[in-house]
Amino acid sequence: EDKVVQSPLSLVVHEGDTVTLNCSYEVTNFRSLLWYKQEKKAPTFLFMLTSSGIEKKSGRLSSILDKKELFSILNITATQTGDSAIYLCAVGGGGADGLTFGKGTHLIIQP
Amino acid sequence: DGGITQSPKYLFRKEGQNVTLSCEQNLNHDAMYWYRQDPGQGLRLIYYSQIVNDFQKGDIAEGYSVSREKKESFPLTVTSAQKNPTAFYLCASKQTSWLQETQYFGPGTRLLVL
Numbered sequence: 001e002d003k004v005v006q007s008p009l010s011l012v013v014h015e016g017d018t019v020t021l022n023c024s025y026e027v028t029n030f031r032s033l034l035w036y037k038q039e040k041k042a043p044t045f046l047f048m049l050t051s052s053g054i055e056k057k058s059g060r061l062s063s064i065l066d067k068k069e070l071f072s073i074l075n076i077t078a079t080q081t082g083d084s085a086i087y088l089c090a091v092g093g094g095g096a097d098g099l100t101f102g103k104g105t106h107l108i109i110q111p
Numbered sequence: 112d113g114g115i116t117q118s119p120k121y122l123f124r125k126e127g128q129n130v131t132l133s134c135e136q137n138l139n140h141d142a143m144y145w146y147r148q149d150p151g152q153g154l155r156l157i158y159y160s161q162i163v164n165d166f167q168k169g170d171i172a173e174g175y176s177v178s179r180e181k182k183e184s185f186p187l188t189v190t191s192a193q194k195n196p197t198a199f200y201l202c203a204s205k206q207t208s209w210l211q212e213t214q215y216f217g218p219g220t221r222l223l224v225l
Contacts (some may be wrong), residue, residue, distance in 0.1 A: 041219050042201065043154075046211055097142065097167070098146075098159050101155070102153050
């Protein structure tokens with residue numbers, strides 16, 4: 001059975017801190033790993049990773065994939081209160097065409 | 112504006128009632144998906160469709176049904192057989208091209224049982 005595990009499940013930090021969110025996976029026929037940010041409603045797309053070792057960066061957010069160890073990390077530097085959200089990791093692969101999601105990391109940034 | 116719309120925003124279901132959640136997209140995407148989100152559970156795939164007039168069961172299809180008569184539309188019916196329907200339902204779509212995995216989500220419908 002395909003599995004995506006995120007850690008920690010929740011995290012509270014102060015504004016300005018740097019955070020690292022983790023995602024490990026076991027998926028047959030891995031194709032890609034995606035990160036989404038979910039604030040109140042629809043998840044919004046952050047990154048798609050397909051190759052090991054290549055960092056994707058967007059502003060203060062960055063992510064990297066390790067296909068040998070089957071995990072990815074999402075880094076957020078100089079956190080702001082607007083970064084408070086649930087961060088979802090999803091993997092494409094396996095039998096179905098849909099994505100397999102982890103339970104998410106609930107990140108709270110305190111002022 | 113291009114995007115995915117879902118309606119209604121909130122839906123109340125009575126015991127034994129079937130209800131239908133709407134999902135429409137104008138992104139010209141071939142593939143559409145329905146997910147269910149419960150607190151602390153992440154998203155779970157209910158049904159998906161890669162082309163008009165064809166759809167496949169996901170991981171938790173029991174108690175749900177779908178149709179795909181038009182490319183733009185993928186409605187989900189929650190039947191009376193679904194014993195625990197209270198959840199947040201998300202519709203998504205994507206292009207079906209090589210390595211195009213990114214799914215774009217609608218704003219969701221929250222279903223509550225009376």
